[in-house]
Amino acid sequence: MCGIVGYIGTDSVRDIILKGLKRLEYRGYDSAGVAVKDGGQISLLKKKGRIEDLPKDEIPGSNIGIGHTRWATHGKPSDENAHPFLDCSGNISIIHNGIIDNFVSIKEDLIERGHQFTSETDSEVIAHLMEENYEGDMVDALQKTVEVLEGSYAIVAIHSKHDEIVAARDQSPLVVGVGDGENLLASDVPAILDHTQDVKYLQDGDIVRLKKDFVEIWDMDGNPVERETKTVDWTIEDAEKGGYEHYMMKEIHEQPQAIHDSILGRLKGFEKLDLKKYRIDSIRLIACGTSFHAALVGKYIIEEISGIPCMVEMASEYRYSSRLSEYPFTILLSQSGETADTLAAAKEASHRGCKTLGITNVLDSSLTREVDEVVYTQAGPEIGVAATKTFTTQLIVLYLVAIELGLMKRTLSVDKAETYRDELRRLPRLVEKILDKSEDIKELSKILAAAEDIFFVGRNINYPVALEGALKLKEIAYIHAAGYPAGELKHGPFALLTDDTPVISLCIKDNTFQKMLGNVGEIAARGSPIFGVGEKDKETEKLCDYHVHIPEVLPLFSPIIVNVVLQLFAYYTAYELGRDIDKPRNLAKSVTVE
Numbered sequence: 001m002c003g004i005v006g007y008i009g010t011d012s013v014r015d016i017i018l019k020g021l022k023r024l025e026y027r028g029y030d031s032a033g034v035a036v037k038d039g040g041q042i043s044l045l046k047k048k049g050r051i052e053d054l055p056k057d058e059i060p061g062s063n064i065g066i067g068h069t070r071w072a073t074h075g076k077p078s079d080e081n082a083h084p085f086l087d088c089s090g091n092i093s094i095i096h097n098g099i100i101d102n103f104v105s106i107k108e109d110l111i112e113r114g115h116q117f118t119s120e121t122d123s124e125v126i127a128h129l130m131e132e133n134y135e136g137d138m139v140d141a142l143q144k145t146v147e148v149l150e151g152s153y154a155i156v157a158i159h160s161k162h163d164e165i166v167a168a169r170d171q172s173p174l175v176v177g178v179g180d181g182e183n184l185l186a187s188d189v190p191a192i193l194d195h196t197q198d199v200k201y202l203q204d205g206d207i208v209r210l211k212k213d214f215v216e217i218w219d220m221d222g223n224p225v226e227r228e229t230k231t232v233d234w235t236i237e238d239a240e241k242g243g244y245e246h247y248m249m250k251e252i253h254e255q256p257q258a259i260h261d262s263i264l265g266r267l268k269g270f271e272k273l274d275l276k277k278y279r280i281d282s283i284r285l286i287a288c289g290t291s292f293h294a295a296l297v298g299k300y301i302i303e304e305i306s307g308i309p310c311m312v313e314m315a316s317e318y319r320y321s322s323r324l325s326e327y328p329f330t331i332l333l334s335q336s337g338e339t340a341d342t343l344a345a346a347k348e349a350s351h352r353g354c355k356t357l358g359i360t361n362v363l364d365s366s367l368t369r370e371v372d373e374v375v376y377t378q379a380g381p382e383i384g385v386a387a388t389k390t391f392t393t394q395l396i397v398l399y400l401v402a403i404e405l406g407l408m409k410r411t412l413s414v415d416k417a418e419t420y421r422d423e424l425r426r427l428p429r430l431v432e433k434i435l436d437k438s439e440d441i442k443e444l445s446k447i448l449a450a451a452e453d454i455f456f457v458g459r460n461i462n463y464p465v466a467l468e469g470a471l472k473l474k475e476i477a478y479i480h481a482a483g484y485p486a487g488e489l490k491h492g493p494f495a496l497l498t499d500d501t502p503v504i505s506l507c508i509k510d511n512t513f514q515k516m517l518g519n520v521g522e523i524a525a526r527g528s529p530i531f532g533v534g535e536k537d538k539e540t541e542k543l544c545d546y547h548v549h550i551p552e553v554l555p556l557f558s559p560i561i562v563n564v565v566l567q568l569f570a571y572y573t574a575y576e577l578g579r580d581i582d583k584p585r586n587l588a589k590s591v592t593v594e
């Protein structure tokens with residue numbers, strides 16, 4: 001997830017691009033760079049760090065330029081890995097957002113043909129491919145280039161001899177800002193709002209040419225197309241949140257894309273995670289907070305798919321636990337990669353002689369330096385304090401790790417692995433279906449907002465989802481909530497059930513379904529209002545006072561879908577109560593003290 005800005009017009013690009021990038025900083029901020037057409041050549045300036053670290057005065061005055069702010073995926077944050085990139089001739093400069101899955105083989109071929117590379121990124125191959133494909137027309141060169149790319153991209157390019165900007169998109173956002181005697185390109189609307197409110201949203205497969213007074217677009221088949229110009233009446237602040245009132249809601253809605261990116265990045269990227277070199281007979285998962293809940297779900301996922309026994313520990317407890325003479329392969333999960341308890345646990349695990357794998361969202365974060373292996377979630381920056389899309393993508397990585405382990409241990413057949421991967425690929429669409437129910441969930445949340453205590457119950461793999469639902473509600477709505485295995489309420493918590501105590505019951509059609517319905521019946525008999533979440537089912541609906549339907553999904557993958565319902569419950573309940581949703585009281589996004 002990176003930020004892209006392009007400008008062609010009559011003003012100097014320097015301030016326009018830097019200001020635009022600043023507005024996109026929420027998309028990534030580990031390095032920044034600008035390329036401008038400077039007379040008959042390209043001038044390039046790029047640097048590790050924030051946009052403010054770019055020496056602004058060194059950017060030449062020009063009316064055509066492109067800029068980028070990076071959130072690293074391939075290659076650590078550094079001056080060399082910062083965008084833009086140049087081809088060998090220095091005439092073509094490109095910026096890219098997305099992931100090029102087949103870049104390794106493209107790069108090898110390009111090196112064989114004499115191209116020299118300056119970075120570790122997947123993106124640089126695009127500049128070199130364009131150089132090979134350029135025969136006088138940049139649109140033509142870009143069209144030929146994207147034909148060989150697999151993955152996702154928003155690409156913007158300039159040439160030292162042409163007064164134009166060309167761009168292409170597929171599965172990564174890119175908008176055109178249509179101005180008066182000037183035109184712009186950006187990954188998101190906030191970057192162009194100072195210049196124009198007229199926007200064309202490009203579609204997957206589109207290629208575009210921008211001159212200062214016109215815009216031409218071609219579709220994926222190369223046919224000229226018109227894309228409707230829409231006028232956005234957002235303020236800058238609205239636009240930074242994608243038109244949502246809170247980052248949390250924006251991030252909830254980014255989940256289909258985040259799942260897609262995490263699958264795409266990992267299915268190929270896993271070639272680099274060679275688990276075969278480790279002896280893995282048992283696994284310990286360690287984390288805090290929401291990441292701990294992902295670890296708990298991970299236990300079910302890994303045991304079911306690979307048959308490897310797992311245990312889960314809170315990072316703050318692990319460090320002080322007895323040192324038994326066993327060396328499980330240890331997986332540490334942390335969105336930020338900076339949580340002090342998790343870092344201390346990673347050090348302790350290595351000290352005890354365990355081999356470690358870190359799963360984090362932040363490239364080069366401290367956790368990555370404490371572990372033997374790293375896998376990145378592809379959620380992009382998460383700004384809301386409440387973890388949403390990062391929990392979802394942690395689960396995606398755990399499914400993929402489990403599939404690798406299952407294949408490695410031969411407990412999973414190749415056919416079954418493909419069935420699981422197909423189900424993973426369906427998930428973005430299924431999450432969309434839940435998001436379409438937002439209005440219904442909002443209405444139900446008005447009832448929850450009146451409660452003082454709320455229970456969340458689930459069984460099996462959805463028990464930890466109940467814990468996560470309760471945590472989210474406590475965190476942002478400030479309502480006391482507790483998650484339980486549904487079969488456990490009768491061993492004590494039943495004493496708390498009244499007709500003012502809503503119970504959110506996760507009734508998923510897995511092998512515990514009938515038992516779950518039995519538990520829901522017991523709760524109903526105590527008079528508590530029951531909010532069911534599960535597939536359409538007459539029996540469940542009879543028992544529940546309210547019901548949110550989820551689409552049919554393999555039970556093993558249901559946590560992703562069910563959890564989105566619970567995120568929306570928490571959000572709308574907090575909203576109803578007027579809470580400070582993105583910055584809940586007493587909390588911080590990253591907890592760097594033990």
Ligand code: AGP
Pocket residue numbers: 288289290291292333334335336337338339342385386387388475588589590591
């Ligand atoms: C969840 O909404 C919280 N913000 C919190 O529990 C968080 O998951 C926890 O502090 C761990 O953070 P990490 O994933 O960055 O290590």
